[in-house]
Amino acid sequence: MSSDRASPETVMARYAELINRHDFSLLVPLIDPDATFWFSSGTHAGVAAARAAFEATWRKLADETYWLEDLNWTAIGDKAASCTYTFRWRATVDGQPAQGSGRGTTVLGRDQDGWRIRHEHLSAFPKIT
Template sequence: MTDPAAEPAAFLRRYEQATNSHDLQRVLPLIAEDAVYWFSDGSHRGRAEIAGAIERTFATIRDETYEISDVEWVALAPGHAVCRYRFSWTGVVDGQARSGAGRGTNVLVRRDGGWLVLHEHLSS
């Protein structure tokens, strides 16, 4: 029997890798057009707003390494998946080495044969 979390887990790893590329053009195709992200700096609705928030993060935290760990799949179905996890980051902010950590929740949806992030909530 196949693991029902295998596909969404592989997608989440690709999402983490895309984030670590610091290339917005690798990250955006993994986000649904109608996604909503909740970050410490506010809520961002739609891919354009989310792109702006991600760009600001990339510009603020130089040489960032972002890591997702302790993933728990709380809901799995053929068309959607929900997980919660821990995240951590290291990088350079204003010329100083910095790091942080927190908790995340993602809602993934399957559209056009692939997975996309529909909602992300990060809190520190």
Template sequence: MEETESLGVELDAFMAEYGKLTNAHDVGRLRELIADDASYWFTDGSYEGVEAIADAVQRTFDEIRDEVYTISDLRWVHVSADFAVVRYRFHWAGLVDGQQREGRGRGTNALARRNGRWQMLHEHLST
């Protein structure tokens, strides 16, 4: 039980860092948390590999100015020493074409521990 709790704390910290870097709009540092072979499914399309994902995220940062992105209601569906799955709710708010906009939806992420550190292996966001 202690190992699972310890993993939960570690994984929660990873997701908090992921959210922090998303809100910093720092694709360079955010990409360090994404596996080279990751896949992301967004409302506007699907992206394979860290380069394509980083480009898609940067386009979002460019489109939504001053965005604030939050995740809540994290539920760890599966946790093991090297693999974890989490589902959650997300909310974003920012300026699109100079107008205040916001949205919300659901997310699911698969994380893998590689070379001793957690990385995003898959993200699926839906609105």
């Protein structure tokens, strides 16, 4: 088992670290081949679709910094785990500083080689009316 995939907590920490290198190939070992990502840009099923979504974002936000806060492990079992968190980002958009945040959920699964991300759902915080 890869030390990067030894536990769900390790996978999420490594994912949060590597995502800021803007090189999707570094993330591939942490992502299940059949993973599904739900972003505001749509549903992205499989590694190729996820790569396209990540790389499109990185093209728009070339200097983006992304991080996770307040991870809450809602379940950790022998074969599956899930967590919720706040995600935050900072970048330059159209020459102006920009930042944002939202809420995320990640589901991980374990196979013979360790833990991998099987599903991620990022969304905006609900609007208070």
